[in-house]
Protein backbone atom coordinates (compact mmCIF):
# COMPACT_ATOMS: atom_id res chain seq x y z
CA UNK A 319 0.00 0.00 0.00
CA UNK A 320 1.49 3.40 -0.88
CA UNK A 321 1.88 5.47 2.25
CA UNK A 322 0.25 8.82 1.70
CA UNK A 323 1.52 11.94 3.44
CA UNK A 324 -0.09 12.54 6.79
CA UNK A 325 -3.32 14.45 6.42
CA UNK A 326 -3.31 17.88 7.85
CA UNK A 327 0.46 18.16 7.57
CA UNK A 328 0.59 19.07 3.90
CA UNK A 329 -2.90 20.29 2.95
CA UNK A 330 -3.76 20.12 -0.71
CA UNK A 331 -0.93 17.76 -1.58
CA UNK A 332 -2.71 14.58 -0.69
CA UNK A 333 -4.27 13.53 -3.98
CA UNK A 334 -6.08 10.31 -3.08
CA UNK A 335 -9.59 10.38 -4.54
CA UNK A 336 -12.34 11.39 -2.18
CA UNK A 337 -14.48 8.35 -1.45
CA UNK A 338 -18.09 8.00 -0.39
CA UNK A 339 -20.39 5.12 0.53
CA UNK A 340 -23.71 4.32 2.11
CA UNK A 341 -22.66 3.35 5.65
CA UNK A 342 -25.99 1.95 6.78
CA UNK A 343 -27.67 -1.15 5.34
CA UNK A 344 -29.43 -0.92 2.01
CA UNK A 345 -33.24 -1.02 1.89
CA UNK A 346 -35.99 1.19 3.25
CA UNK A 347 -35.27 2.77 6.66
CA UNK A 348 -36.01 5.94 8.62
CA UNK A 349 -32.46 7.22 8.21
CA UNK A 350 -29.54 6.38 5.95
CA UNK A 351 -26.01 7.56 6.66
CA UNK A 352 -23.69 8.42 3.79
CA UNK A 353 -20.05 8.86 4.72
CA UNK A 354 -17.57 10.82 2.62
CA UNK A 355 -13.82 10.94 3.22
CA UNK A 356 -11.20 13.01 1.45
CA UNK A 357 -10.10 16.48 0.51
CA UNK A 358 -13.17 17.15 -1.67
CA UNK A 359 -15.53 16.98 1.36
CA UNK A 360 -16.00 20.73 1.43
CA UNK A 361 -16.66 20.86 -2.36
CA UNK A 362 -19.30 18.18 -1.91
CA UNK A 363 -20.86 20.08 0.97
CA UNK A 364 -21.07 23.34 -1.01
CA UNK A 365 -22.35 21.45 -4.06
CA UNK A 366 -25.20 19.80 -2.13
CA UNK A 367 -26.00 22.63 0.30
CA UNK A 368 -25.55 25.83 -1.74
CA UNK A 369 -25.54 29.20 -0.02
CA UNK A 370 -25.06 27.76 3.47
CA UNK A 371 -22.02 27.70 5.67
CA UNK A 372 -20.15 24.54 6.55
CA UNK A 373 -21.46 23.29 9.93
CA UNK A 374 -19.27 23.88 12.97
CA UNK A 375 -16.85 20.93 13.18
CA UNK A 376 -18.42 17.89 14.92
CA UNK A 377 -21.80 19.63 15.30
CA UNK A 378 -24.90 18.39 13.51
CA UNK A 379 -26.69 20.95 11.33
CA UNK A 380 -30.06 20.63 9.59
CA UNK A 381 -29.75 21.24 5.84
CA UNK A 382 -31.71 20.85 2.62
CA UNK A 383 -29.81 18.87 0.01
CA UNK A 384 -29.91 19.86 -3.67
CA UNK A 385 -28.47 18.48 -6.88
CA UNK A 386 -25.28 20.41 -7.62
CA UNK A 387 -25.75 23.38 -9.91
CA UNK A 388 -24.61 22.17 -13.36
CA UNK A 389 -25.85 24.70 -15.95
CA UNK A 390 -28.05 24.59 -17.92
CA UNK A 391 -29.94 22.11 -15.66
CA UNK A 392 -31.58 23.82 -12.67
CA UNK A 393 -30.72 22.63 -9.19
CA UNK A 394 -33.49 20.47 -7.66
CA UNK A 395 -34.29 19.50 -4.08
CA UNK A 396 -33.00 16.01 -3.11
CA UNK A 397 -33.92 15.82 0.57
CA UNK A 398 -35.93 18.36 2.52
CA UNK A 399 -34.18 17.75 5.82
CA UNK A 400 -30.83 16.06 6.34
CA UNK A 401 -28.42 16.22 9.26
CA UNK A 402 -24.94 17.12 8.12
CA UNK A 403 -21.75 16.69 10.15
CA UNK A 404 -18.27 17.83 9.20
CA UNK A 405 -15.09 16.42 10.78
CA UNK A 406 -11.88 18.22 9.80
CA UNK A 407 -8.64 16.23 9.46
CA UNK A 408 -6.62 14.79 11.04
CA UNK A 409 -8.64 13.63 14.06
CA UNK A 410 -11.26 11.72 12.11
CA UNK A 411 -12.05 8.07 11.56
CA UNK A 412 -9.90 7.96 8.41
CA UNK A 413 -7.45 10.72 9.25
CA UNK A 414 -8.85 12.70 6.30
CA UNK A 415 -11.65 15.31 6.28
CA UNK A 416 -14.94 13.48 6.72
CA UNK A 417 -18.49 14.54 5.88
CA UNK A 418 -21.53 12.61 7.09
CA UNK A 419 -24.98 13.01 5.58
CA UNK A 420 -27.87 11.59 7.60
CA UNK A 421 -30.61 11.59 5.00
CA UNK A 422 -34.15 10.22 4.93
CA UNK A 423 -33.80 6.49 4.35
CA UNK A 424 -36.06 6.01 1.32
CA UNK A 425 -34.15 4.10 -1.39
CA UNK A 426 -34.92 6.76 -4.04
CA UNK A 427 -33.57 9.58 -1.85
CA UNK A 428 -30.43 7.61 -1.02
CA UNK A 429 -29.89 6.79 -4.69
CA UNK A 430 -30.34 10.41 -5.73
CA UNK A 431 -27.90 11.74 -3.12
CA UNK A 432 -25.34 9.07 -4.01
CA UNK A 433 -25.66 10.06 -7.68
CA UNK A 434 -25.25 13.76 -6.87
CA UNK A 435 -22.07 13.38 -4.78
CA UNK A 436 -19.55 12.66 -7.60
CA UNK A 437 -21.10 15.52 -9.59
CA UNK A 438 -19.71 17.88 -6.95
CA UNK A 439 -16.14 17.14 -8.02
CA UNK A 440 -14.00 20.27 -8.26
CA UNK A 441 -13.65 21.44 -11.84
CA UNK A 442 -9.88 21.17 -12.02
CA UNK A 443 -9.26 24.86 -11.42
CA UNK A 444 -7.40 23.97 -8.20
CA UNK A 445 -5.22 21.43 -9.96
CA UNK A 446 -7.44 18.48 -9.06
CA UNK A 447 -8.88 16.01 -11.50
CA UNK A 448 -12.59 15.77 -12.22
CA UNK A 449 -12.56 12.07 -11.37
CA UNK A 450 -11.33 12.62 -7.83
CA UNK A 451 -14.61 11.56 -6.18
CA UNK A 452 -15.66 7.94 -6.42
CA UNK A 453 -17.63 5.26 -4.56
CA UNK A 454 -15.49 3.54 -1.91
CA UNK A 455 -14.26 0.01 -2.38
CA UNK A 456 -15.06 -2.55 0.35
CA UNK A 457 -13.17 -1.60 3.50
CA UNK A 458 -11.53 1.43 1.94
CA UNK A 459 -12.39 3.77 4.83
CA UNK A 460 -10.62 1.37 7.20
CA UNK A 461 -7.66 1.01 4.84
CA UNK A 462 -7.25 4.78 4.90
CA UNK A 463 -7.57 4.82 8.70
CA UNK A 464 -4.71 2.32 8.82
CA UNK A 465 -2.61 4.23 6.26
CA UNK A 466 -3.07 7.43 8.28
CA UNK A 467 -2.22 5.76 11.60
CA UNK A 468 -5.76 6.09 12.95
CA UNK A 469 -6.09 2.33 13.49
CA UNK A 470 -3.60 -0.47 13.97
CA UNK A 471 -3.87 -3.99 12.62
CA UNK A 472 -5.14 -5.64 15.84
CA UNK A 473 -7.90 -3.00 16.00
CA UNK A 474 -8.90 -3.71 12.42
CA UNK A 475 -9.05 -7.43 13.13
CA UNK A 476 -11.31 -6.70 16.11
CA UNK A 477 -13.49 -4.47 13.99
CA UNK A 478 -14.15 -7.41 11.67
CA UNK A 479 -15.12 -9.46 14.72
CA UNK A 480 -17.30 -6.70 16.19
CA UNK A 481 -19.36 -6.67 13.02
CA UNK A 482 -19.78 -10.45 12.96
CA UNK A 483 -20.30 -11.02 16.73
CA UNK A 484 -23.49 -13.00 17.31
CA UNK A 485 -23.32 -13.86 21.03
CA UNK A 486 -22.87 -11.67 24.10
CA UNK A 487 -19.43 -13.10 24.87
CA UNK A 488 -18.28 -12.54 21.28
CA UNK A 489 -19.48 -8.95 21.50
CA UNK A 490 -17.57 -8.36 24.76
CA UNK A 491 -14.46 -9.91 23.27
CA UNK A 492 -14.53 -7.87 20.09
CA UNK A 493 -15.22 -4.61 21.95
CA UNK A 494 -12.12 -5.22 24.13
CA UNK A 495 -9.98 -5.53 21.02
CA UNK A 496 -11.18 -2.33 19.38
CA UNK A 497 -9.15 -0.22 21.81
CA UNK A 498 -5.52 0.33 20.86
CA UNK A 499 -4.13 -1.13 24.12
CA UNK A 500 -3.25 -4.55 22.67
CA UNK A 501 -1.18 -2.97 19.92
CA UNK A 502 0.32 -0.56 22.47
CA UNK A 503 1.49 -3.50 24.58
CA UNK A 504 3.07 -5.23 21.56
CA UNK A 505 4.77 -1.96 20.74
CA UNK A 506 6.10 -1.64 24.34
CA UNK A 507 7.52 -5.14 24.13
CA UNK A 508 9.11 -4.37 20.78
CA UNK A 509 10.72 -1.21 22.16
CA UNK A 510 12.09 -3.16 25.11
CA UNK A 511 13.59 -5.75 22.76
CA UNK A 512 15.09 -3.09 20.51
CA UNK A 513 16.72 -1.41 23.53
CA UNK A 514 18.07 -4.72 24.76
CA UNK A 515 19.42 -5.48 21.30
CA UNK A 516 21.03 -2.03 21.16
CA UNK A 517 22.93 -2.77 24.37
CA UNK A 518 24.18 -6.08 23.03
CA UNK A 519 25.17 -4.54 19.68
CA UNK A 520 27.18 -1.91 21.55
CA UNK A 521 28.94 -4.71 23.35
CA UNK A 522 29.76 -6.42 20.04
CA UNK A 523 30.98 -3.23 18.38
CA UNK A 524 32.91 -1.51 21.13
CA UNK A 525 33.72 -3.91 23.95
CA UNK A 526 37.34 -4.35 22.87
CA UNK A 527 38.33 -0.69 22.81
CA UNK A 528 35.93 0.87 25.30
CA UNK A 529 35.42 0.53 28.98
CA UNK A 530 31.90 -0.56 30.03
CA UNK A 531 30.48 -0.09 33.51
CA UNK A 532 29.03 -3.58 33.39
CA UNK A 533 30.87 -6.74 32.41
CA UNK A 534 29.47 -8.55 29.33
CA UNK A 535 28.30 -11.41 31.57
CA UNK A 536 26.42 -9.06 33.92
CA UNK A 537 24.85 -7.19 31.01
CA UNK A 538 23.71 -10.44 29.37
CA UNK A 539 22.30 -11.64 32.68
CA UNK A 540 20.28 -8.47 33.19
CA UNK A 541 18.92 -8.56 29.61
CA UNK A 542 18.15 -12.28 30.04
CA UNK A 543 16.12 -11.53 33.17
CA UNK A 544 14.04 -8.96 31.26
CA UNK A 545 13.60 -11.27 28.29
CA UNK A 546 12.57 -14.11 30.55
CA UNK A 547 9.96 -11.91 32.18
CA UNK A 548 8.71 -10.88 28.77
CA UNK A 549 8.50 -14.49 27.61
CA UNK A 550 6.21 -15.29 30.54
CA UNK A 551 3.92 -12.41 29.60
CA UNK A 552 3.82 -13.54 25.99
CA UNK A 553 3.03 -17.08 27.06
CA UNK A 554 0.04 -15.75 29.00
CA UNK A 555 -1.03 -13.90 25.85
CA UNK A 556 -0.77 -17.09 23.83
CA UNK A 557 -2.92 -18.99 26.36
CA UNK A 558 -5.43 -16.15 26.39
CA UNK A 559 -5.54 -16.00 22.60
CA UNK A 560 -6.53 -19.69 22.61
CA UNK A 561 -9.17 -18.96 25.24
CA UNK A 562 -10.45 -16.01 23.21
CA UNK A 563 -10.63 -18.24 20.16
CA UNK A 564 -13.09 -20.43 22.09
CA UNK A 565 -15.36 -17.40 22.37
CA UNK A 566 -14.95 -16.48 18.73
CA UNK A 567 -15.37 -19.82 17.02
CA UNK A 568 -17.51 -21.47 19.67
CA UNK A 569 -16.91 -24.08 22.37
CA UNK A 570 -17.10 -27.62 21.09
CA UNK A 571 -19.02 -29.87 23.48
CA UNK A 572 -19.33 -33.66 23.06
CA UNK A 573 -21.92 -35.90 24.73
CA UNK A 574 -20.29 -39.18 25.66
CA UNK A 575 -21.94 -42.19 27.26
CA UNK A 576 -23.10 -45.76 26.86
CA UNK A 577 -26.04 -46.52 24.55
CA UNK A 578 -29.38 -45.52 26.08
CA UNK A 579 -27.74 -43.39 28.80
CA UNK A 580 -29.89 -40.45 27.69
CA UNK A 581 -27.47 -38.37 25.57
CA UNK A 582 -30.04 -37.43 22.92
CA UNK A 583 -32.60 -36.69 25.65
CA UNK A 584 -30.15 -34.36 27.40
CA UNK A 585 -29.26 -32.61 24.13
CA UNK A 586 -32.96 -31.99 23.51
CA UNK A 587 -33.40 -30.59 27.03
CA UNK A 588 -30.40 -28.28 26.61
CA UNK A 589 -31.48 -26.89 23.25
CA UNK A 590 -35.17 -26.89 24.17
CA UNK A 591 -36.34 -28.80 21.10
CA UNK A 592 -36.29 -32.27 19.56
CA UNK A 593 -32.90 -31.92 17.86
CA UNK A 594 -32.03 -35.61 18.18
CA UNK A 595 -34.06 -38.82 18.02
CA UNK A 596 -34.80 -40.36 21.40
CA UNK A 597 -35.62 -44.06 21.50
CA UNK A 598 -35.64 -47.00 23.90
CA UNK A 599 -33.61 -48.90 21.35
CA UNK A 600 -29.93 -48.89 22.26
CA UNK A 601 -27.69 -47.60 19.47
CA UNK A 602 -30.26 -45.21 17.97
CA UNK A 603 -27.73 -42.44 17.36
CA UNK A 604 -25.26 -43.67 14.76
CA UNK A 605 -23.56 -40.56 13.44
CA UNK A 606 -22.59 -37.33 15.19
CA UNK A 607 -25.55 -34.91 15.39
CA UNK A 608 -24.19 -31.33 15.69
CA UNK A 609 -26.30 -28.52 17.14
CA UNK A 610 -25.16 -24.88 17.44
CA UNK A 611 -26.63 -22.84 20.30
CA UNK A 612 -26.08 -19.68 22.35
CA UNK A 613 -25.77 -20.92 25.96
CA UNK A 614 -25.69 -18.08 28.48
CA UNK A 615 -23.87 -15.87 25.94
CA UNK A 616 -21.37 -18.53 24.86
CA UNK A 617 -21.50 -19.89 21.35
CA UNK A 618 -21.56 -23.66 21.76
CA UNK A 619 -21.51 -26.55 19.28
CA UNK A 620 -22.90 -29.68 20.91
CA UNK A 621 -22.33 -33.06 19.33
CA UNK A 622 -24.66 -35.96 20.20
CA UNK A 623 -22.92 -39.19 19.33
CA UNK A 624 -23.28 -42.94 19.19
CA UNK A 625 -23.21 -44.64 22.60
CA UNK A 626 -19.93 -46.42 23.36
CA UNK A 627 -19.90 -50.16 23.87
CA UNK A 628 -17.46 -52.91 23.04
CA UNK A 629 -17.59 -54.64 19.67
CA UNK A 630 -18.99 -58.17 19.77
CA UNK A 631 -21.93 -59.47 21.72
CA UNK A 632 -23.64 -57.25 24.29
CA UNK A 633 -26.54 -59.07 25.82
CA UNK A 634 -28.60 -60.17 22.87
CA UNK A 635 -27.43 -57.25 20.71
CA UNK A 636 -24.61 -57.45 18.22
CA UNK A 637 -22.58 -54.32 17.49
CA UNK A 638 -22.76 -54.15 13.70
CA UNK A 639 -20.28 -52.53 11.32
CA UNK A 640 -22.29 -49.32 10.98
CA UNK A 641 -22.65 -48.89 14.74
CA UNK A 642 -18.96 -49.66 15.19
CA UNK A 643 -18.11 -46.90 12.74
CA UNK A 644 -20.39 -44.56 14.69
CA UNK A 645 -18.56 -45.49 17.90
CA UNK A 646 -15.18 -44.71 16.32
CA UNK A 647 -16.48 -41.32 15.16
CA UNK A 648 -17.86 -40.64 18.62
CA UNK A 649 -14.46 -41.28 20.20
CA UNK A 650 -12.76 -39.04 17.67
CA UNK A 651 -15.30 -36.25 18.23
CA UNK A 652 -14.79 -36.56 22.00
CA UNK A 653 -11.02 -36.21 21.61
CA UNK A 654 -11.47 -33.08 19.49
CA UNK A 655 -13.90 -31.40 21.88
CA UNK A 656 -13.26 -28.58 24.35
CA UNK A 657 -15.77 -29.87 26.90
CA UNK A 658 -16.89 -33.44 27.41
CA UNK A 659 -20.26 -34.17 29.00
CA UNK A 660 -20.31 -37.74 30.23
CA UNK A 661 -23.92 -38.92 30.44
CA UNK A 662 -24.38 -41.92 32.68
CA UNK A 663 -27.49 -43.91 33.50
CA UNK A 664 -27.69 -43.90 37.33
CA UNK A 665 -29.20 -47.40 37.34
CA UNK A 666 -26.21 -49.02 35.59
CA UNK A 667 -22.51 -49.62 36.22
CA UNK A 668 -19.90 -47.32 34.70
CA UNK A 669 -18.88 -48.58 31.26
CA UNK A 670 -15.18 -49.30 30.68
CA UNK A 671 -15.29 -48.03 27.07
CA UNK A 672 -16.64 -44.70 28.32
CA UNK A 673 -14.09 -44.37 31.13
CA UNK A 674 -11.18 -45.21 28.83
CA UNK A 675 -12.19 -42.55 26.29
CA UNK A 676 -12.87 -40.05 29.09
CA UNK A 677 -9.38 -40.63 30.53
CA UNK A 678 -7.79 -39.98 27.14
CA UNK A 679 -9.75 -36.74 26.84
CA UNK A 680 -8.75 -35.63 30.34
CA UNK A 681 -5.08 -36.28 29.56
CA UNK A 682 -5.42 -33.84 26.64
CA UNK A 683 -6.69 -31.13 28.97
CA UNK A 684 -10.32 -31.41 27.91
CA UNK A 685 -12.74 -30.23 30.61
CA UNK A 686 -15.22 -32.81 31.83
CA UNK A 687 -18.71 -32.37 33.26
CA UNK A 688 -20.66 -35.43 34.40
CA UNK A 689 -24.43 -35.87 34.20
CA UNK A 690 -25.71 -38.83 36.20
CA UNK A 691 -29.04 -39.30 34.43
CA UNK A 692 -32.37 -41.06 35.09
CA UNK A 693 -32.40 -40.27 38.82
CA UNK A 694 -36.21 -40.45 38.59
CA UNK A 695 -35.80 -44.22 38.31
CA UNK A 696 -34.10 -44.52 41.68
CA UNK A 697 -36.33 -45.27 44.63
CA UNK A 698 -33.52 -44.54 47.02
CA UNK A 699 -31.35 -41.48 46.32
CA UNK A 700 -28.61 -42.54 48.76
CA UNK A 701 -26.39 -44.24 46.09
CA UNK A 702 -26.08 -40.90 44.29
CA UNK A 703 -23.62 -39.63 46.85
CA UNK A 704 -21.29 -42.51 45.99
CA UNK A 705 -21.12 -41.33 42.38
CA UNK A 706 -19.28 -38.13 43.30
CA UNK A 707 -16.58 -40.15 45.06
CA UNK A 708 -16.43 -42.70 42.26
CA UNK A 709 -16.06 -40.03 39.55
CA UNK A 710 -13.35 -38.35 41.55
CA UNK A 711 -11.40 -41.56 42.12
CA UNK A 712 -11.88 -43.02 38.61
CA UNK A 713 -11.54 -39.89 36.51
CA UNK A 714 -10.32 -37.19 38.87
CA UNK A 715 -13.39 -35.06 38.16
CA UNK A 716 -14.15 -32.72 41.11
CA UNK A 717 -17.46 -33.10 42.94
CA UNK A 718 -18.77 -29.74 41.74
CA UNK A 719 -18.61 -30.99 38.16
CA UNK A 720 -20.92 -33.97 38.88
CA UNK A 721 -24.68 -33.37 38.47
CA UNK A 722 -27.70 -35.57 39.10
CA UNK A 723 -30.35 -35.07 36.49
CA UNK A 724 -33.45 -36.51 34.90
CA UNK A 725 -34.37 -35.83 31.31
CA UNK A 726 -37.94 -37.08 31.74
CA UNK A 727 -39.87 -33.89 32.40
CA UNK A 728 -43.14 -35.43 33.66
CA UNK A 729 -41.51 -37.40 36.48
CA UNK A 730 -40.34 -34.30 38.35
CA UNK A 731 -42.43 -31.57 36.72
CA UNK A 732 -43.73 -30.20 40.02
CA UNK A 733 -40.34 -28.83 41.05
CA UNK A 734 -38.97 -25.42 40.05
CA UNK A 735 -36.13 -26.98 38.13
CA UNK A 736 -37.52 -30.22 36.72
CA UNK A 737 -34.79 -32.83 36.51
CA UNK A 738 -32.14 -30.34 37.75
CA UNK A 739 -31.51 -29.36 34.15
CA UNK A 740 -31.12 -25.66 35.04
CA UNK A 741 -28.61 -26.51 37.73
CA UNK A 742 -26.70 -28.65 35.25
CA UNK A 743 -26.69 -25.85 32.65
CA UNK A 744 -25.42 -23.38 35.25
CA UNK A 745 -22.57 -25.79 36.03
CA UNK A 746 -21.82 -26.07 32.34
CA UNK A 747 -21.73 -22.30 31.95
CA UNK A 748 -19.40 -22.02 34.97
CA UNK A 749 -17.08 -24.40 33.14
CA UNK A 750 -17.23 -22.22 30.01
CA UNK A 751 -16.50 -19.17 32.18
CA UNK A 752 -13.39 -20.64 33.76
CA UNK A 753 -12.12 -21.92 30.40
CA UNK A 754 -12.43 -18.49 28.81
CA UNK A 755 -11.24 -16.30 31.71
CA UNK A 756 -7.99 -14.43 31.07
CA UNK A 757 -4.86 -16.01 32.49
CA UNK A 758 -2.83 -13.40 34.40
CA UNK A 759 0.94 -13.75 34.91
CA UNK A 760 1.99 -13.95 38.57
CA UNK A 761 3.99 -10.74 38.37
CA UNK A 762 1.11 -8.67 36.97
CA UNK A 763 -0.11 -5.99 39.41
CA UNK A 764 -3.24 -5.10 37.41
CA UNK A 765 -5.12 -8.24 36.29
CA UNK A 766 -7.83 -6.25 34.50
CA UNK A 767 -5.56 -5.23 31.63
CA UNK A 768 -5.09 -8.88 30.75
CA UNK A 769 -8.74 -9.15 29.71
CA UNK A 770 -7.72 -7.54 26.45
CA UNK A 771 -5.32 -10.32 25.63
CA UNK A 772 -8.38 -12.56 25.10
CA UNK A 773 -8.99 -10.44 22.02
CA UNK A 774 -5.67 -11.54 20.46
CA UNK A 775 -6.50 -13.30 17.21
CA UNK A 776 -5.19 -16.59 15.86
CA UNK A 777 -2.79 -14.67 13.61
CA UNK A 778 -1.45 -12.81 16.64
CA UNK A 779 -1.15 -16.07 18.59
CA UNK A 780 0.93 -17.70 15.86
CA UNK A 781 3.23 -14.68 15.63
CA UNK A 782 3.57 -14.48 19.43
CA UNK A 783 4.57 -18.14 19.53
CA UNK A 784 7.15 -17.40 16.85
CA UNK A 785 8.42 -14.48 18.90
CA UNK A 786 8.69 -16.69 22.00
CA UNK A 787 10.84 -19.16 19.98
CA UNK A 788 13.26 -16.33 19.11
CA UNK A 789 13.40 -15.30 22.76
CA UNK A 790 14.12 -18.87 23.78
CA UNK A 791 16.94 -18.92 21.20
CA UNK A 792 18.24 -15.73 22.80
CA UNK A 793 18.18 -17.25 26.29
CA UNK A 794 20.05 -20.31 25.06
CA UNK A 795 22.57 -18.09 23.28
CA UNK A 796 23.34 -16.22 26.49
CA UNK A 797 23.69 -19.51 28.32
CA UNK A 798 20.51 -19.42 30.40
CA UNK A 799 19.21 -22.90 29.97
CA UNK A 800 15.69 -22.32 31.16
CA UNK A 801 13.25 -25.14 30.53
CA UNK A 802 11.94 -24.77 26.99
CA UNK A 803 8.32 -23.73 27.07
CA UNK A 804 5.83 -26.45 26.23
CA UNK A 805 4.31 -25.43 22.92
CA UNK A 806 0.60 -24.95 23.25
CA UNK A 807 -1.64 -26.74 20.85
CA UNK A 808 -4.26 -24.31 19.67
CA UNK A 809 -6.98 -26.16 21.66
CA UNK A 810 -5.09 -26.38 24.92
CA UNK A 811 -6.09 -23.57 27.25
CA UNK A 812 -3.96 -24.71 30.18
CA UNK A 813 -0.99 -22.59 31.27
CA UNK A 814 2.27 -24.01 29.87
CA UNK A 815 4.59 -26.01 32.13
CA UNK A 816 6.93 -23.82 34.13
CA UNK A 817 4.59 -20.86 33.59
CA UNK A 818 5.50 -19.15 36.84
CA UNK A 819 9.02 -20.51 37.05
CA UNK A 820 11.71 -17.93 37.72
CA UNK A 821 14.93 -17.66 35.80
CA UNK A 822 17.90 -19.43 37.33
CA UNK A 823 20.79 -17.64 38.99
CA UNK A 824 22.73 -15.50 36.44
CA UNK A 825 25.87 -17.00 37.92
CA UNK A 826 24.77 -20.33 36.42
CA UNK A 827 24.95 -18.84 32.94
CA UNK A 828 26.91 -20.96 30.49
CA UNK A 829 28.63 -20.03 27.20
CA UNK A 830 27.55 -16.70 25.68
CA UNK A 831 27.15 -16.15 21.93
CA UNK A 832 26.36 -12.43 21.73
CA UNK A 833 26.00 -12.35 17.94
CA UNK A 834 23.33 -15.05 17.95
CA UNK A 835 21.71 -13.43 20.98
CA UNK A 836 21.45 -10.02 19.28
CA UNK A 837 20.14 -11.59 16.08
CA UNK A 838 17.46 -13.50 18.06
CA UNK A 839 16.32 -10.25 19.63
CA UNK A 840 16.16 -8.61 16.20
CA UNK A 841 14.00 -11.45 14.85
CA UNK A 842 11.75 -11.32 17.93
CA UNK A 843 11.24 -7.54 17.53
CA UNK A 844 10.51 -7.97 13.83
CA UNK A 845 7.88 -10.61 14.58
CA UNK A 846 6.16 -8.19 16.97
CA UNK A 847 6.19 -5.50 14.29
CA UNK A 848 4.34 -7.89 12.00
CA UNK A 849 1.55 -8.21 14.58
CA UNK A 850 0.85 -4.49 14.60
CA UNK A 851 1.29 -4.21 10.85
CA UNK A 852 4.14 -1.77 11.14
CA UNK A 853 6.71 -4.31 10.00
CA UNK A 854 8.00 -4.74 6.50
CA UNK A 855 6.26 -8.02 5.78
CA UNK A 856 3.27 -8.76 3.60
CA UNK A 857 1.00 -9.36 6.63
CA UNK A 858 -0.78 -6.03 6.27
CA UNK A 859 -2.35 -6.72 2.88
CA UNK A 860 -3.13 -10.28 3.93
CA UNK A 861 -4.95 -9.21 7.10
CA UNK A 862 -6.80 -6.36 5.44
CA UNK A 863 -7.84 -8.73 2.67
CA UNK A 864 -9.23 -11.27 5.15
CA UNK A 865 -11.07 -8.64 7.19
CA UNK A 866 -12.59 -6.85 4.20
CA UNK A 867 -13.60 -10.07 2.52
CA UNK A 868 -16.14 -10.45 5.33
Ligand SMILES: Nc1nc2c(ncn2[C@@H]2O[C@H](COP(=O)(O)OP(=O)(O)OP(=O)(O)O)[C@@H](O)[C@H]2O)c(=O)[nH]1
Pocket residue numbers: 575576577578579580581582583584595596597598599600601602603604623624625691692693694695723724725726
Ligand atom coordinates in the same frame (compact mmCIF):
# COMPACT_ATOMS: atom_id res chain seq x y z
N1 LIG B 1 -36.77 -42.63 33.15
C1 LIG B 1 -35.94 -41.93 32.38
N2 LIG B 1 -35.77 -42.29 31.11
C2 LIG B 1 -34.91 -41.56 30.35
C3 LIG B 1 -34.22 -40.44 30.87
N3 LIG B 1 -33.45 -39.96 29.89
C4 LIG B 1 -33.65 -40.72 28.81
N4 LIG B 1 -34.53 -41.68 29.08
C5 LIG B 1 -35.00 -42.73 28.19
O1 LIG B 1 -33.91 -43.59 27.84
C6 LIG B 1 -34.02 -44.01 26.51
C7 LIG B 1 -32.79 -43.68 25.74
O2 LIG B 1 -32.69 -42.29 25.66
P1 LIG B 1 -31.81 -41.58 24.55
O3 LIG B 1 -31.83 -40.14 24.85
O4 LIG B 1 -32.21 -42.01 23.20
O5 LIG B 1 -30.39 -42.20 24.90
P2 LIG B 1 -29.05 -42.13 24.08
O6 LIG B 1 -27.95 -42.14 25.06
O7 LIG B 1 -29.06 -40.98 23.12
O8 LIG B 1 -29.08 -43.49 23.29
P3 LIG B 1 -28.29 -43.97 21.98
O9 LIG B 1 -28.68 -43.06 20.87
O10 LIG B 1 -28.75 -45.34 21.81
O11 LIG B 1 -26.84 -43.91 22.29
C8 LIG B 1 -35.29 -43.37 25.95
O12 LIG B 1 -36.38 -44.27 26.06
C9 LIG B 1 -35.52 -42.18 26.88
O13 LIG B 1 -36.85 -41.78 26.97
C10 LIG B 1 -34.46 -40.08 32.24
O14 LIG B 1 -33.90 -39.13 32.78
N5 LIG B 1 -35.31 -40.86 32.94
